[in-house]
Amino acid sequence: MLTFYYNAAPNPLKVALLLEELGLPYDIVPVDGRKGEQFDPAFLAVNPNGKLPAIVDGDTTVFDSNAILLYLAEKTGKFLPPAGDAARGQLLSWLMFVASGIGPYSGQAVHFRHFTPEPIPYAINRYTHEVMRHWGIVEARLAAQPYMLGDTYTIVDMAAWGWARMLPFVIGPDVFATLPNVKRLLDEITARPAAIRAEAIKSRFTFKTEMDEEARRFMFPQNANLPA
Template sequence: MKPMLLYYYESPNARTACAVARHVRAPVEFVRIELRQGEHRRPEFLAINPNGKVPVLVDGDTTIWESPAIAAYLAQKTGSELWPSAPSQQVELLRWTHWGAAHFNRHAGSLFFERVAKPIFGLGAPDAATVEEAGKHLRHFAKVLDTHLRERRYLLGDALSTADFAVAAMLPWTRAAQLPLDDYAHLGQWYARIEALPAWRQPYPDADAVDMAA
């Protein structure tokens, strides 16, 4: 039987998929795609994911893009409680996962791009207007998340789920991207629990891998 292949780079969404794979002990083989050398634009990779992005999971005839879908697939395949069994909890998981992508991580990602990705890939200086707008929106949605977490350990209550991994995707870069999150104590306590997970701290197969969060 061929191993599952998880294509990644040390970027937020791919990092999250790798962390979930580590956490559930999925039998994956990690394949690093060097974005700075344009490996994601090569025909052989575009044949796997025509979007030209990581992460991608290949399991036999099944190919999955997008980190939340990969996380869900791996959690279900390994029988992990990261994917809840109750339909009502599955709906709640999807709600927070989509909220994170559409709101919280959208604006955190803008700051990440301006302050972290641009220097790494030589794309010029941060755009001041974009930074100001993203910071304003991120503070609004951080307050929503902080309020939700006031009496909860995780997004779904007491149980860790793939939604926590998805919504936390940008937080390893809080300092580098200068995310304005210091005023949200419950959010900070929640993320400290995520950060305490060994798989989150070291999601990559190579202990010497250079994480963009460093």
């Protein structure tokens, strides 16, 4: 059975959504970043980068949420265009757009807006601007069609959903005033039975919620004068 290394952050949630959409059986191994469990040798053997999520599927190990989405979609032949279809190039392009743009810039915006020891206006402005630029591109795409690849719900929409849920925290409570079609897609996916089940996974585990000194040492070791 597939093993899914999980926490409640946006990237693992994307994978949980696809697993639930596919109906694949899986075991969950929770990994609590605020307790430093991502540095356990057993997990580092699965993902040397020490980040969530990761999966082990028989002899195959996959880490990075977008790589996992692509792997599972290709394995099952679901939620992606068929091989050789012209839309496959669009799927790969938009999936990498989420992987290299939306995810990293959103994560950095969260860090500099909420967790940096001292506010750095330049960094806040830089990452806020880039987050909104990326989501503006998605908004324009969704203004012309129901889903990122047209009329069909795919793993690209799932990849975007993971971070779209977090936009009020990433940017602010009024963010969807300028992203109505992103909000439309977010609401549609969130209402899907698979998404409801994916969201409910976190209630099965107890993750540390306090950002205390211990959590900061594990999450941001550079700020505690520890090796990165």
